[in-house]
Amino acid sequence: MSERFFRIILGSSLIILLYNQWDSYIYVYIGVLLFEGITNWRIPIIVTRLRYQGSSATTTSVLSPACEEFKINFDAERALRIVVALFLVFSFVLFHEQTWLFPWFIAFMLLSAGLSNICPMNMFLKWVGFK
Amino acid sequence: MKNDNTLISDDWAKNWEGSIAVKVAAVVLWMMIAISFGTIVLLLNNTKNDIENTTEWNGERLAAYVGQLVSQSPTPTISEIENQLATKIETFGFPAIDLTIGDLKLQLGKYSDDMETHYLRELFTMYQSENGISNKILLRPYRYPTNKLVKDTRNIMVISVLAALMLFGVLLTWIINKIVTKPIHNLLHATQQVSKGNMDTRLAVDRNDEFGQLANFFNQMLENLDEQRKELIVALQQAESATETKSAFLANMSHEIRTPLTAIIGYAEVLKHSERSIPDNMEEIKTIIRNGEHLLKIINNILDLSKIEANSMEIENAPVNLMEIISDIKSIVEPQTKEKALSFNVNYKYPLPKIILSEPLRLKQILLNLCSNAVKFTDSGSITVSMSCDCENESVTIQVADTGIGMNKEQLQRVFKAFSQADSSTTRKYGGTGLGLYLSKQLTDALGGELAVESKVNEGSCFSLTVNTGQLNFVEFINEDSSEPEVRPDPSMPLQVNTVNGCILLVEDSLDNQRLISLYLSKMGASVTLADNGKIAIQKAMDKHFDLILMDVQMPVMGGLEAVEYLRKNKYKGPIAALTANAMNEDRKKCFAAGCDDFVSKPVNREALYATVKKYLDKKNTNQDHENEQPIISELYKEDPSTLEIIRQFVKNLPGLINRIKLAQNEKRWEELAATNHELKGVGGGYGYPELSLLALNIENELNSNNYSEVEKLIQRIDSLIIRINKGLTNLETASINMHAQR
Numbered sequence: 001m002s003e004r005f006f007r008i009i010l011g012s013s014l015i016i017l018l019y020n021q022w023d024s025y026i027y028v029y030i031g032v033l034l035f036e037g038i039t040n041w042r043i044p045i046i047v048t049r050l051r052y053q054g055s056s057a058t059t060t061s062v063l064s065p066a067c068e069e070f071k072i073n074f075d076a077e078r079a080l081r082i083v084v085a086l087f088l089v090f091s092f093v094l095f096h097e098q099t100w101l102f103p104w105f106i107a108f109m110l111l112s113a114g115l116s117n118i119c120p121m122n123m124f125l126k127w128v129g130f131k
Numbered sequence: 132m133k134n135d136n137t138l139i140s141d142d143w144a145k146n147w148e149g150s151i152a153v154k155v156a157a158v159v160l161w162m163m164i165a166i167s168f169g170t171i172v173l174l175l176n177n178t179k180n181d182i183e184n185t186t187e188w189n190g191e192r193l194a195a196y197v198g199q200l201v202s203q204s205p206t207p208t209i210s211e212i213e214n215q216l217a218t219k220i221e222t223f224g225f226p227a228i229d230l231t232i233g234d235l236k237l238q239l240g241k242y243s244d245d246m247e248t249h250y251l252r253e254l255f256t257m258y259q260s261e262n263g264i265s266n267k268i269l270l271r272p273y274r275y276p277t278n279k280l281v282k283d284t285r286n287i288m289v290i291s292v293l294a295a296l297m298l299f300g301v302l303l304t305w306i307i308n309k310i311v312t313k314p315i316h317n318l319l320h321a322t323q324q325v326s327k328g329n330m331d332t333r334l335a336v337d338r339n340d341e342f343g344q345l346a347n348f349f350n351q352m353l354e355n356l357d358e359q360r361k362e363l364i365v366a367l368q369q370a371e372s373a374t375e376t377k378s379a380f381l382a383n384m385s386h387e388i389r390t391p392l393t394a395i396i397g398y399a400e401v402l403k404h405s406e407r408s409i410p411d412n413m414e415e416i417k418t419i420i421r422n423g424e425h426l427l428k429i430i431n432n433i434l435d436l437s438k439i440e441a442n443s444m445e446i447e448n449a450p451v452n453l454m455e456i457i458s459d460i461k462s463i464v465e466p467q468t469k470e471k472a473l474s475f476n477v478n479y480k481y482p483l484p485k486i487i488l489s490e491p492l493r494l495k496q497i498l499l500n501l502c503s504n505a506v507k508f509t510d511s512g513s514i515t516v517s518m519s520c521d522c523e524n525e526s527v528t529i530q531v532a533d534t535g536i537g538m539n540k541e542q543l544q545r546v547f548k549a550f551s552q553a554d555s556s557t558t559r560k561y562g563g564t565g566l567g568l569y570l571s572k573q574l575t576d577a578l579g580g581e582l583a584v585e586s587k588v589n590e591g592s593c594f595s596l597t598v599n600t601g602q603l604n605f606v607e608f609i610n611e612d613s614s615e616p617e618v619r620p621d622p623s624m625p626l627q628v629n630t631v632n633g634c635i636l637l638v639e640d641s642l643d644n645q646r647l648i649s650l651y652l653s654k655m656g657a658s659v660t661l662a663d664n665g666k667i668a669i670q671k672a673m674d675k676h677f678d679l680i681l682m683d684v685q686m687p688v689m690g691g692l693e694a695v696e697y698l699r700k701n702k703y704k705g706p707i708a709a710l711t712a713n714a715m716n717e718d719r720k721k722c723f724a725a726g727c728d729d730f731v732s733k734p735v736n737r738e739a740l741y742a743t744v745k746k747y748l749d750k751k752n753t754n755q756d757h758e759n760e761q762p763i764i765s766e767l768y769k770e771d772p773s774t775l776e777i778i779r780q781f782v783k784n785l786p787g788l789i790n791r792i793k794l795a796q797n798e799k800r801w802e803e804l805a806a807t808n809h810e811l812k813g814v815g816g817g818y819g820y821p822e823l824s825l826l827a828l829n830i831e832n833e834l835n836s837n838n839y840s841e842v843e844k845l846i847q848r849i850d851s852l853i854i855r856i857n858k859g860l861t862n863l864e865t866a867s868i869n870m871h872a873q874r
Contacts, residue, residue, distance in 0.1 A: 019286045021279075100282075101168060104289050108164050108297075118147050118157035 001047040003077060004114050010084075011111025018103055023092075026103075030088045037082030040075065076122050076130035083121065084110070152312045156304045163300035167293045174292070175285055182280045189224040190249050190272055196223070197230065197270055198256040206259050213237050225249065225272040232258045233266030246273040314342040318349065330357045380549075383565075387429050391422035398422075427734060432566045435496075436549070439573045446577050448601070449799070450837045451491045453483065453527065454609070457516060459495065464502045464514070473509055480519035482608040486837055487527060488601030490578055497571045497582070501531040501594045504567060509535035512591070525600050526580075532593040538586040546584060547572040607836070631655045633678035633748040638668040638694070639710065640686040644735070648681065648710075651740055657748065665694030672698055677705055679747045681731065684711035684722070692725040699726035706747040710735070723798050762858035767819030774819075775863060781818045782860050788814075789849055796846055804842075805834050822852055 017026045036042045084106060091102035113119040147153060196219065200212055207215070209232060220228060220240045227240030249272040257265035274280075317334060324332040330353065334346035398415045405412055438444045457477055468475040498516075505514045512534025520527050538546060549569040575582040580598035600606075635657045639645045649659045660677070662668040666689040672680060680698075684691040695707055708729035709722040719730050731743050765778050788811055795804035808830050815823030826845060833841040 015290075019290060021282055021286070100285060101172060101289070104293070105164070105168055108167075108293055109161075112157075112160045112164060116157040116160050117150075117153045120157075120161070123147065 001044040001051075003044050003119075004117055006042075006044045006114075007110050007119065008114030011107050011109070011114060014103065014107035014110065018107060026088070026092060030085045030093075033081045033085035033088070037078045037080075037085060040078050042077065042081070071131055072129040074130050076125040079125050079130050080119070080122050083125075151315060152308050155307045155311065159300045159304045159307065160297070163296040163303075164293070167296040170296075171285075171289055171292050175288055178284050179277060179281050182277055182284060186224065186249065186274055186277075186280075193223040193225060193228070193272055194252060194254060194270055197268065198254050201232070201254075201258045201268060202256045206261075209235060209237070213239065223272070225274055227273040229269075229271040229273070231267075231269035231271075233260070233264075235266075240273070242273060245275065245279070247276055248272075249274045311342075314338075314346070318345065321349065325353065330360065376549075384429070384433060388426065391426040391429070394422040395419050395426070432570055435570055435574070436566060439570070439577070444574075444577050446490045446493065448488045449491060450486045450839060451489045451494060452486055453518060453529075454479075454485070456491065456495050456498065457518065457529075460498050460502055460516070463499065464506060467503075467506045468514060471506065471510065473506065473511070474513040476513060476515045478515060478517040479609075480517065482522075482610045483518060483520050484527070484600055484603055485607045485609055487598075487606070489598055493574045493578060494598065497574050497596060498529060498531070500567045500571045501596065505531055505533035505535065505592075505594075509533040509591070520600070522603055525603055526597050527600050528595055528597045530593055530595045532591065534591040537588040537590050537592055538584075539588050543584060543586060547582070631657050631745055631748040634658050634660065634676070635744065635748075636660050636662060636668060636671055636677040636680045638662045638665065638680065638686070638691065639683045640664055641683075644683075644733075648735055648740070651735070651737055652744065655741060655744060657744060663688075665689030665691055665697075668694050669697055672703060672705070673701070679744060680705060680707045681710050682707055682727070684709055684718075692721060692727075695722075695725045695727055708743055708747070720798075723794075728793075728797060761855065762862055763820060763822060763852070763855040764859045764863065765819035765856075766821065767817075768863060769819070778818055779860060779864070781814065782856055785853060785856070789853060792846060792849070796843060799839075801834060801839070805831065808834070820852075820856060823856070826852060 014026075014029060016022075017029060032043075087106055088103055091099040091106075109121070113121075147157070197216070200207065200215060212230075212232070216228070216230065216237075217239050220226075225240065227238070227242040227246060230237040230239065251269065251271045254268040254270055256268060258268055259265055275283075321332045321334050333350050333353065336343055336346045336350065338346075398419045402412055402415055402419075405415075409416070435444070461475065461477060465475045502514065502516065514534075515530075515532045517530040517532070518527065547568050549566060572582050575596060575598070578598050580596060583595045583597075584592060585595075586592035635652055637645065637648055637652065637659050639648065639661070640663050645661055649661065652659045657678075660671060660675075662671055664686045665682070668680065668682065669689075671677075682691040682695055691709060691711070695709075698707070706728045707726065708731050709725075709727040710731050710733060711718060711722070712733040722730055729743055729747070731740055765774075767774050768778055788807065791807045792804060792811065795801070795807060808827050812824050812827035812831065815821070815827055826848060830842055830845045833839075833845060
């Protein structure tokens with residue numbers, strides 16, 4: 001399973017959860033993202049390994065000039081999971097009334113990343129120095 | 132395996148960099164999202180207030196409706212009221228209501244636990260039941276909490292706006308991709324095809340925008356590339372063809388060169404071991420000479436061919452006496468025709484120009500080749516050479532007709548091609564390299580003429596050579612047999628022995644050439660001194676007087692030209708003729724520039740050598756004869772003896788003037804010669820030497836008639852005049868001295 005496809009799943013599932021106001025499931029959603037970010041047991045990796053019986057697919061990454069100077073030894077995808085989870089905690093859990101639109105924004109950005117094959121957040125994190 | 136396509140971590144940056152479609156889609160979608168969220172924020176700014184106001188308003192409407200309903204006439208029954216409310220309840224935005232009429236409580240709609248009471252109100256209107264009792268009406272509409280309503284509203288609005296804008300964005304992306312990305316993909320695909328070698332690929336030019344222009348230029352570029360590729364292929368084929376031709380040429384020439392060499396070496400070996408006398412060995416000697424001449428002819432043909440191929444054939448137009456050329460050819464060809472019992476005829480169709488402007492050497496070469504071919508391919512009958520002049524077109528046509536084997540149409544088409552005789556059977560029967568007519572054609576083209584042929588099988592062939600004559604306005608014409616061209620001496624006649632008298636210095640490093648040329652010169656009657664190089668030649672020339680120096684050009688220690696320059700710098704005035712194998716005009720100019728008076732090309736032709744030697748040794752003899760002639764006294768002195776000094780100065784400077792005339796004549800600078808001769812004519816008369824002026828006048832007249840051979844003869848007479856003038860001056864000076872002594 002590619003990250004791109006998983007983005008589509010993430011984005012569309014968050015949209016569904018927000019529309020139906022299934023707050024508890026949103027908390028689970030946040031929990032899964034945090035789990036993936038902290039442990040690096042990302043769903044796409046797990047699914048791919050299960051499908052292809054342990055064959056290792058390499059991570060291709062293009063390091064930006066910033067990363068060449070100070071490389072943060074932390075996957076950008078993991079960082080993205082954590083960032084998205086924190087954004088959701090901030091906007092949905094803590095300041096829901098004031099920032100009710102932000103979770104929707106996150107959902108559609110995730111969906112757009114999957115559809116357009118471009119993830120600006122990931123590119124930004126790599127530019128910062130994540131690997 | 133799908134491994135290659137399923138990367139755990141997609142390289143989003145590469146996706147951005149690697150595809151225009153991705154860039155377009157991403158930018159459009161994100162812009163749509165940004166716009167949509169901005170729109171949503173604007174639209175949903177006061178959602179809560181709006182919902183509360185709407186709910187309030189709906190509550191009032193509901194209360195008014197219920198009041199109106201119960202006060203209808205006739206008064207509706209409870210069930211009717213219930214039914215009507217049930218259908219209308221949703222239009223008021225309340226999912227459930229409690230309606231209490233008296234003691235009766237009605238629950239309408241769908242009630243859920245998360246609902247709350249909007250209000251509990253007793254209506255002003257009373258319900259009049261059937262029994263006439265007025266009942267109080269209590270109305271309690273239920274609604275969802277405001278937050279929920281706000282959330283629902285927001286959700287719907289967000290989904291709707293985002294979905295609409297996303298759809299719009301997708302449509303926009305699709306349009307942009309269609310406009311931009313598709314042509315780029317087409318271009319990419321076409322470029323890939325071209326890189327694979329498919330040069331027939333072309334882009335469809337179905338639009339006029341930048342992509343249309345790009346497609347147009349792409350197609351043009353491909354067409355240019357295709358054309359260049361085809362030209363390269365043609366060039367490659369030509370190069371391969373040239374290589375094949377070269378190989379064929381080498382193969383052909385290898386045989387043609389080896390054949391006479393084999394005969395020469397073979398017969399020379401025979402002679403080496405022969406104990407017979409020279410007359411008995413004459414047959415072998417003649418064979419060696421014949422094969423040597425044949426080999427020389429082949430080599431000359433090869434050199435001419437290479438010059439033509441390299442476009443370095445130099446054509447220098449000069450006055451040509453056609454009658455003399457025909458006469459020369461007749462003298463060469465007639466003996467050959469006699470051997471085969473053929474008749475050789477020459478027809479002149481008058482009037483004919485005496486002199487034309489052309490290249491004498493090449494013209495003779497072409498005609499000799501045509502005549503030799505005619506002799507070769509004719510077994511019986513005659514060979515006729517006809518000459519006619521077309522004054523209007525300023526051209527002369529020389530036809531060589533024979534009664535030989537002739538050629539058919541197919542053979543005629545090949546006859547002027549290199550290495551191609553009429554057919555292979557001709558080559559076997561008659562031999563030859565197949566270069567003669569090809570060279571003749573090329574030389575004719577170089578002369579600016581035409582060479583054509585007509586032929587019939589078994590009847591013979593007629594070759595027509597047409598060359599330009601140059602301007603004929605001031606040329607003398609020969610009419611009706613008025614002057615039979617002088618027949619030149621037969622070059623095949625045996626060498627005249629003891630016809631010259633003098634000392635010759637032969638400077639030649641090759642021992643074989645020394646022996647050969649010495650033998651020639653000795654047979655002529657000259658005494659020969661040898662020198663191996665230029666340095667020795669200088670020593671000998673300075674020590675002893677020589678009537679002629681024959682100087683080889685390329686020698687070790689000191690070359691010929693260097694030696695000549697040294698001699699001339701040191702006031703050596705004797706005649707020097709260069710001996711060299713380099714026969715190009717440039718080389719001749721170098722020889723004359725160094726100070727040579729004449730030029731003999733190698734391999735040394737006996738007749739040419741004889742002519743050159745005779746010229747200079749005859750001159751010497753002529754000078755000696757003229758020493759007995761009467762001295763010339765200046766007429767100016769006779770009138771005024773006091774002019775002796777200026778006459779002396781004039782006579783002292785006279786050799787310089789004469790040398791300029793001779794140099795101009797040697798180098799064929801006729802205009803300069805005319806100018807200097809004119810000067811001589813003037814001063815000669817002015818200083819009292821009318822003989823000098825008369826000679827100069829004759830030279831001038833011959834120059835004007837372009838009769839250069841006569842000019843040469845007249846210039847040779849100047850020396851004798853100078854000697855007589857010097858003698859006269861000497862006598863005058865002697866007489867003057869005696870006169871002073873007597874006084």
